[in-house]
Each structure stands twice: as structure tokens, then as C-alpha cells.
Amino acid sequence: MKKTYCLFLSLLIMLAVCISSAAAQSMTEAAAALKTPGAAAMFVNLPDPDPLPPTLFGTLPYPSIAPIKLFDNVYFVGTTAVGVFIIDTGDGLVMLDSGINDDDAANMTKEIKKLGLNPSKIKLILISHEHFDHYGGVQYLKKNVCPNVKVAMSLIGWNFLQTVPLEAGYINPRPQKLDIYLTDGMKIKVGKTTFQIVATPGHSAGCVSFIFPVTDGGKTHMAGVMGGTGVWSTQQETRLYKASVEYFKAFTAAAKCDVGLGVHSLESDFTAVRVRKPGEPHPLVIGTAKFDTLYLQKYRDLYQYVLDSGKMQPYPVVVAPPGSSPARQ
Template sequence: MILRKRSRLALCLTAFLLAGGGVVAATTAEAQPKPARDYDAEIHAAQVAAKSAAGLEHLGTLNRTCFLPPVNGAPDTTDVAPAYIDDPSKAPAKATWYADSAQVFDDLYFVGGSIHSAWLLKTSAGLILIDSGYQYSASTLILDGMKKFGFSPTDIKYIIISHAHSDHIGGVQVVQEATNGAPVVMGTKDWQTVKQFPNRYKGQTPDFKTGIKVPDNKDYDLKLGGTTVHIVPTPGHTPGTLSMIFTVHDFGTAHTVSYSGGTAFGFQNDKPNPGLKNYDTYINSARKMQAESTNAKADVLLSNHSEFDNAVTKTRELASRGFGPNPFVNGADSVKAYYDVTSNCALAARIGLEKSAAGQ
């Protein structure tokens, strides 16, 4: 009987010690410091993913968004007209911005410059102009360039402005006046910016009365004739940046264009607040545009800078194309990869800000 009691006591003591030991072990495990975050490894991984996605097709985009110092788009409250608005002699020399216009598809024409692009989409009911370049170049590149194809400025029925930076909105007033008032389509928040800074947009201001304001949280379909331009708000580069999806034809074969309305990091990004939030907005927009482009089976990637889509180089390649492949047709995988490049490069930069915020 005494042995049984001792055995039971031993069992209870063993159970107690095991339980206590478990508590000690758990407490010790919880007290262990978390491994230090390896920010540099995370940045490197994001850059490697971007580089892998870029291949040879998107090197310009990779270099600008991953490896060149980002432009810091800190809020600018100055309201001063560009010098060349009041004194045309101060505009850059033509040789620095001129490029020949070109027919790219059966129904799409390049009327941009050597750096900044503009496009004419032909429909059964007239033309849609996408972006307008600078104020000093619009007459030469767009209004004179379209004459090469037998078009008149009054054939333009709508003008879509991807975002309100002067290299894209600058020529809008020149073109709108020549079209006898074609309505301008632009993101609501970029309309607000134009209204807030009248001197900054002197000579570059679209007509507010006829303007179409696209909200930043809802897609918009612009229809003309039998053509629809699906407009996707992609805030990030500016608060009101617009990207687009539309159909073009190549010797009658349909292709779908994914038009990136803002690629570089044009927002404030030099400090965690508001840089982290700004990068999140940009990344979300890139992923949204990627998803919509994939769903639409987009196989052509265009933007408003030749740096990103090699537009000027490709227009020159068209001259010797014959009936071979159209250099503007990237393929669906390449279009998807473009947004992998931009989102991963933005992620790498975002992690860099997190590292800064952690004091490393």
C-alpha cells in the first residue's frame, strides 16, 4: 500500500515537472528575439524578379524603375508658367524632340516625338487622340503629323490625357482649339490639379465645360463608332493617372493594346511618410492593370514614353517589315511581364524605405 502511494506521488511529481518544464520551454521560446529582417536580401530578390521579367523587351523600364535614382515628386505648390509659354524662343530645339509620324496598325498612328509619345486611334466615327506632348511640339508632331495620313484636326473627336504632366497635357489646348473643341478625358484628381494651378497650366489648359472627368475608383468606357477604349484609373504616377485597353488591327487581324499611363515613380518617395503609401498605391495600380490586361488577352504594350515601349525604334523597323511580324506586337506574356517589372521595382524601392524607417 505504501509503495502504491509512493508510485502515485512519483507519477504526479513527474507530470508536474514535465508540465512545468513545458511552460519554461514555451516561455523561453517566446522570449527568443526574432531574427533581424534582411532588407538587402529582400530588395535584391525583388530586383532579380524584375530583371527576370524584363528580359530583353523591357530594359528601359527596368533601368528607369529599378536602377536609376527615382525622381522625387514631392508636392509642388509653385504656380508659375513655363518660360517657353510666354517666350517661344526658350523652347528646346526641334532636333531634341522631333520624330516622324508613322502608321503602326491599320487603325493606330504614332504622332509623338523622340521621347514623349502621342497616338491617334482611328474609328468609324473619327479619331481619338491619346496624349498631346508638350505645348511647343504639338502643332508640328500632331497637327502636321496627321496630315501625312490624310487626316484633319477636326477628325479628332476626343482627346484622352493619361496624366497632367506637361510632357503629356502640354499640347492639349493647341490641339483642342484646332479640333473645334473635342472633349478632353482625364482623371478627376488631375483635373483638380489643373484647376488649382492656372499659371502652371497656362496655354495647356483643357476646356473644363466639356471635359470628361474619370473618377479614380471606377473604370470608364469611351465609345466612338464601333470602337471602345476601356479606361482604367491607375493612380500612382499622378493621383489621376489613366491607363487604357483597346483593340487595333494589323492587316485585319485584331490585337489588344495595354496602354500604361504612368510608369516612372513621379510621386514623393524620399521618406517613409508618405512614400510607403505612395508605393502601395503604385503597386496596386500596376497589379490591377496587369490583371485587366491579362483578362483582355492584351498582346501589345504601349506607353507615353519611347523609353518604356521602344516606340520610335519600332516605327523605324516597320519600314522594312513587309508582311513579317509587327514589331509592336509583344505577345501576352511580354505584356504581363511589363507589369511584373514595374511592380517588383516599386516593391524593391518600398523595402528600401522600410529599411530607412528601421534606421538601417
């Protein structure tokens, strides 16, 4: 498998430079930023094929889970495999991820209605990363549900999808147009909700994570959503994932995140929310300390398992073409 070593340098530059670009942006400003040159395409090493068996992740249908209201302003719909968060901003809905494919998006549209929400009010879709189970519903939603929706993902992820064949983790309809590219440190305000973007490459090159406020009974908490879950067994990706978890920790600690959510359905204990009785503490509000020692630790355990497995792929040796500078720098 071909590897290009601009990846490491590019990401280091991205992490070092973009950390300071934390100015809040409206959707209009963010959309205008698309015209700004400079975030050039970074073509990176192809991740290994998705290790999940196709029977689990290749085709529908998966069983739907009952749609659920998690907080005053946050909902979740989807299947046992993956789903989306719906955030009611007071001025339209924001969808975090978009489902697997057309059928999944159609089903989620019905589920959103069951929650008493109007899916045509979805103004913005934030895509966590460039794998089909996160972008696959976008085209259906734009065509059939919310035609004026803005679609946002990282430009690295977007560029990546322009280069990778329809295979493995990159099947199913892809976004055909990107309205906003998400950059590290960006803040996007929709209605009364500000979403902070944190670049967390590793699960994929263009993976981003999110921080935004949620309310429970009117009390505000801060939620962190790690954008990518799985860890690949290559040296670069595993170690990059490890670095990204600690990078995300820095921003979630600064934001005082006390709620940890995951884009895959089994990452959050929805059952505990369903059986919660009035007056009981919210089971997803774990506190700032446990956000680190419990929530982020789940992701540390993932990469540590790979590191400890003894099955890490060795660093490949790249032979530079005659006359060129060494590939490894």
C-alpha cells in the same frame, strides 16, 4: 510638404466601388455624366517635384521622331520625350494625350498630316494624367486644330489642377474645360473602337490607363497603355503605384491584352516596327503572357528599384489639431 490622409481612404473606396461600373458609354452619355454629382473632389497629397532635370523635360524643343503608323488603326507622333497615340475609329480620330505645350501641339499637327490623317477630325482627347507633358497641348489643339474636340481626363486629375500652382510638373497651358471625366471601369465607344478606362493612381493621383483594340492586317489585338511611367520616392505613392500595376494587370489579363504601349516615346520599340518586312510578325504584339512578364514587369522594375534603393521617404508624422480626431486613420 503637407500631406492629407484622405488620399488612402479615398482611393481604396474608389478602387473598391468603381470596379463594378463597367457599363459601356457613348461620348454623349459620358459627357452627361459630368453633370452627375458624387464624384466629389478628392484633394490629395502633392507629388514631389518632377525628378527629371529641367533640361530634359522643362522646355522645348526636343527632337521630333518620325511619325509612324503602328497598326492599321493606330499612329504615334511626338518627340523623343513624349508623344501621342492617334486612333482612327472609323468615325473620327481619338488622341491619347496631347503633347507638352502649344509648340509641341503645333508640330504634332503637322506630323499627323504627314501620316495622311486630318487633325481636324480629332473628336476626343483622352488625357492619361495631370502632368504638363500630357495635357499641355490641349488648349492649342482646341483653339487651332479641332475646336469641337471633347476633352477627357479623370476628375481627380482635373480637380488637382485647380489646386496646384504652376510649378514643376504642372506648368504649361492647362485644359480650360472638361467635357468628360474618366472613371474607373468606364468604357467609351467612338466609331468602332471602345476604350476601357482603368484607374491607376500612383504616378499621379488622377492617372488612368487604357485598354482598346488594335488591328494588324485586319487581325484584332488588344492594347494596354499604362498611363503613368515614373515612380516617386514617397511611401504612399510608390506602394500605390505597385498596387495599380497589379490592378491594371487584372483588367488587361481579362481583356487578353497582347500589345503593351507607353505614352513616352522610348517605351515602345518603334524602330522594330519601322524595319518590319511584309509577312513578319508584328514586333509590338508580344502575347498575353509577355504582356505580364515583359511589359508590366518594366513598371514593376521601376517601383522595385525605388523600394530597394533605401531612399524611400519615411511616413510623415501628422499632428492633429487640438480637439480633432487623429489625422491617421
